[in-house]
Amino acid sequence: xxxxxxxxxxxxxxxxxxxxxxxxxxxxxxxxxxxxxxxxxxxxxxxxxxxxxxxxxxxxxxxxxxxxxxxxxxxxxxxxxxxxxxxxxxxxxxxxxxxxxxxxxxxxxxxxxxxxxxxxxxxxxxxxxxxxxxxxxxxxxxxxxxxxxxxxxxxxxxxxxxxxxxxxxxxxxxxxxxxxxxxxxxxxxxxxxxxxxxxxxxxxxxxxxxxxxxxxxxxxxxxxxxxxxxxxxxxxxxxxxxxxxxx
Numbered sequence: 001x002x003x004x005x006x007x008x009x010x011x012x013x014x015x016x017x018x019x020x021x022x023x024x025x026x027x028x029x030x031x032x033x034x035x036x037x038x039x040x041x042x043x044x045x046x047x048x049x050x051x052x053x054x055x056x057x058x059x060x061x062x063x064x065x066x067x068x069x070x071x072x073x074x075x076x077x078x079x080x081x082x083x084x085x086x087x088x089x090x091x092x093x094x095x096x097x098x099x100x101x102x103x104x105x106x107x108x109x110x111x112x113x114x115x116x117x118x119x120x121x122x123x124x125x126x127x128x129x130x131x132x133x134x135x136x137x138x139x140x141x142x143x144x145x146x147x148x149x150x151x152x153x154x155x156x157x158x159x160x161x162x163x164x165x166x167x168x169x170x171x172x173x174x175x176x177x178x179x180x181x182x183x184x185x186x187x188x189x190x191x192x193x194x195x196x197x198x199x200x201x202x203x204x205x206x207x208x209x210x211x212x213x214x215x216x217x218x219x220x221x222x223x224x225x226x227x228x229x230x231x232x233x234x235x236x237x238x239x240x241x242x243x244x245x246x247x
Contacts, residue, residue, distance in 0.1 A: 003067040006077065007097040008033075010062045013088040015128050015238070020053045020062070029053075029089060033064065036084040040077075043068055050103045050245045051110065054197065056237035058129065060113075061092075063245045065103045101247075109174070109246040111190045114203040115239045119183035130184070131203075131239035137210030139180045145209040145219045146176040146187075149202065156226040158201035160234060169195055169226070178206065185210075188243075197234055204233035 010033070018026025022034075033047045045066040053059055078094040085091070100106075117130040118137050156169040175190040187203050205222065208214040214222075214231055222231055 001069055003069050004071055005065055005067050005097045005099055005101060006072070006074070007063065007065045007095050007101060007103065008078070008081070008091050009093040010059065010064060011090050011092060012059050012062065013128070014053060014056050014058045016088060017055065019055045019057070020049050020051070026055075029059075029062075030064075032085060032089055033081070036081050037066065039084055040080045041068060041070065041072065043070070048103050050107050051194070051242065052196075053242055054200070054237050054240075057240045057242070058238075059242040061244050062242055063103045063107070063247075065097055065101055103245075106247050107193075107245050109190060109192060110194060110242070111188065111244040111246075112194065112199040113241050113243045114187040114189070114199060114235065115241070116185040116187070116203075116207065117183055118180075118185050128238055129241075131236045133207055133211075135211045137185060137207065138212065139178055139185060139210065141212075141216070142178045142185075142187075142206045142210045144216055145206055145214075146178050148216065148219050149173060149223060150176050153223055154226050155195055155198055155223075157222050157228055158198050158205070158232055159195035159228065160197040160201070171195065171198070176202065199240060200235045200237065201228075201232050203235035203239070205231070207235060208233065 012029050017029050020029045022028050022030045038044050047064050047066045050063040074094040078091045081091045115130045117132045122130050122132045150173050152172040154170050172192045177188045179186050189199050
């Protein structure tokens with residue numbers, strides 16, 4: 001049967017979800033999208049995302065694709081999905097895609113941003129989207145450590161066990177930048193791909209560097225060791241956003 005491939009750009013608040021990937025015991029973003037597509041089209045397409053975000057992680061711009069047997073005008077498709085989706089998931093764009101387009105395999109670059117509130121109290125309207133760190137953080141030290149991590153490396157020390165085979169843990173971390181504005185610190189990570197919980201591992205280490213618990217010399221040693229240890233903490237999920245995907 002001939003099918004048509006569609007691409008959608010999605011944003012979501014991950015607070016209420018067990019992540020992107022469908023699970024038997026949790027509500028996920030992928031499941032909500034598939035339910036809405038089925039109700040709208042009468043078909044049961046599989047939605048493929050550019051990557052899997054964890055429980056509680058947000059997306060400013062996630063990209064997904066799916067195939068439909070019947071041709072659909074893209075404007076009404078996006079509007080129809082938004083009418084059926086919960087308010088914390090929005091489709092910003094729907095377009096026809098080439099038959100060989102794949103949301104994950106066709107991606108050449110991804111950007112994540114991790115937001116830290118470095119102060120006593122997080123304002124209530126951003127509490128679900130910032131990770132609070134009360135200890136004053138040394139941003140200069142964090143920037144120096146981030147510079148050591150940029151480039152093409154084996155990032156095995158910064159990933160967690162995804163409970164599936166991972167043939168290669170080498171990635172090119174094109175940019176890892178740390179900026180501060182008042183109490184808010186933002187870590188921006190851009191790479192050709194990320195391992196499971198890699199960004200949260202990088203953020204967790206940079207936070208410890210900022211606190212003075214891990215030195216620059218230790219940062220290099222951790223990267224070279226290619227082994228996950230307790231020195232690399234997985235930062236909480238609520239500060240993390242999938243920011244952009246480039247094709």
